[in-house]
Amino acid sequence: MTTIKDVARAAGVSVSTVSHVLSGRRPISEPTRLRVLEAIERLGYRPNRLAQGLVSKSSRSLGLLVPDLANPFFGSMAEAMEIAAHDRGYSVILCNTNLDPKREADYLSMLLSRQVDGLLYFPGTRVPNRALLEAVAAGVPVVVVDERIDNLPGVFVDNFDGGRQLGRLLAQLGHRSLLFIGGPEGLPTVTDRLNGLRAGLAEGGSASATVNLLLRFGEYRASHGYETIHACAREGVFAAVGDERPTAVVAANDMIALGALRALRELQLQVPRDCSLTGFDGVEFTAMITPSLTTVQQPSTRVATAAVELLLQRIEAHEHHRDRERANHEHQPSAEATPVIPHVVLPVTLVVRESVAPPPQLR
Amino acid sequence: MTTIKDVARAAGVSVSTVSHVLSGRRPISEPTRLRVLEAIERLGYRPNRLAQGLVSKSSRSLGLLVPDLANPFFGSMAEAMEIAAHDRGYSVILCNTNLDPKREADYLSMLLSRQVDGLLYFPGTRVPNRALLEAVAAGVPVVVVDERIDNLPGVFVDNFDGGRQLGRLLAQLGHRSLLFIGGPEGLPTVTDRLNGLRAGLAEGGSASATVNLLLRFGEYRASHGYETIHACAREGVFAAVGDERPTAVVAANDMIALGALRALRELQLQVPRDCSLTGFDGVEFTAMITPSLTTVQQPSTRVATAAVELLLQRIEAHEHHRDRERANHEHQPSAEATPVIPHVVLPVTLVVRESVAPPPQLR
């Protein structure tokens, strides 16, 4: 590897002159500048970012903690976030938490070691994770994505509203008995979607009608949707008659819906004729499958870029703060403004497709 | 941040002693060791990997260049590779090339700046990329994943065999006219799958029968499958009768197949009754959709781990080589063994599902 020293020697100047040519922080005469640039070009010099990071105390990199990249929702989010970060000069260190708190703690520690400037965090199951809170305490800016966590800044969509729109739609179609297949129990996304669903059902139905709502929780995976449907079938849920039998399945995300769709078909229940089905997230394949899936579309690119944007803001604020601290040798607590925890909430769109219809008895 | 100096001071020893406690490279008395460990624990010390990397000349990180994370195939590959790398103590820097050579060059330069120890490279379109070759020339170990590039080490599946198995299956079912919707023209994966398909068709069909094979190329995306089908329909391809009309669509990957499936349905062509359809890769959703998709399953986790394994081998070899070079001040070319370019080829599995059937005229 050629270093700044090699360049300096080749151009016949000092190391600091080369650095100043590159950074522009001090004036350099045109002939010298050209000689240095020529040497850089000729030697193929590339500054060593490790060394830069060491002195600047910033690695210009972000840690991205994501539970499951095989899920295209996370895939497209990760993609959009990486692109946004790269546009602003930051690299992304990828971490696959796989819903495992131990792994998360492990990654977090590694990321701190690597001096990441900030963290983009998709919660897995338990929120908030202990190790994450330690990282926050250690002073690393964090933005939580896709999930609302009270004391941490976050970017997520209006899950309640999404649920409500679904509820209204289904109630208006006449559904009075639903099966809700959630993600991990207690996760705010899941709870919000469910509460929204309830609200929407109440709004959309005739005032008197009570709604029968069966709840199941589990992972945000196709297998969970698949197995839940089969389990329900074994329990006779779909054999019931009248108000008991669910006429619509509301899945907490598209992957669950995909698995549920498969299982329903295996049970000879045709969607939407015998049973309606909805998803959440609006990933690409929902438009392609048969029947195409009614779902709530997240503006995933906007969520992703907003998250990066917010994180970068916090990073800058954090750095300024540190600088001021360092200048202020007098260590006055400087009347810390009460820290405002920003929550960016983005709107969702209901996308009505083939997978919903009025319940069978109404046709 | 607490540094090794702070620890040394707290434990009343020198900096090098702390380092030796951590690395175990020199013996340290038990009482000292405990005092140091206690100080580390108490201060929450975490070694700065930038500094470590600077002296060790190795960042313990890999660059991962992937064209499109929204595609679950790449998503699960990326996931598996990251996990394999993490297991061996390496971090992964994520780069979304988006099929754009400019972006690729950009990323490559950044990765070299960051002193990555190796590169995991999924080719996008043009192969091999100019910037990649420069990186290779700069001496960074590279492993190409999912694609065969002659002069670079790679890990990929037996695409020819996968195509052949599909060809045999379709020929045996009686298909004599096919539409092949490829990925980017000229990409080895695409060509190999196509050539395999041809070979399989020849083997599986009755000797005399000639096969009508229509070829289209484009991106590895659902939209490409969708649009190609509609374009073909506009050209009257599906209106033809007899041997002209394709009775099966062979997509070069699952995403294309997914798009094609949608378009076929919009054309009122039922799969597999009116037209068979196959994919390639075997991502999760192929088992879930209706009709479930006949496809060629890649052992993606094995591909991913093999790629990481191979890359790590090369990295080690590279480091040993450099060390020897440094020891050998005499700079004898040491009779360089002709470099063997390893290509790891993994087997595929044909998964026959609902999307194929004999052509309509045979029923």
Place this chain on the structure above:
DNA sequence: CCAGGTAATCAAAACGTTTTGACTTTGATA
């Protein structure tokens, strides 16, 4: 004609590690 600013450059310190040479001390071996 001088004070003071600016352009242009360099040397040296600092960032947080690891590695190496040197120095004691201790025990075992001849």
Place this chain on the structure above:
DNA sequence: TATCAAAGTCAAAACGTTTTGATTACCTGG
């Protein structure tokens, strides 16, 4: 009892940058 090796420790150099005085030379305004 003299010799040697190993254990245990430290100080200093090195890794490749950026930043910060310091220095010189020149120009400008009074």
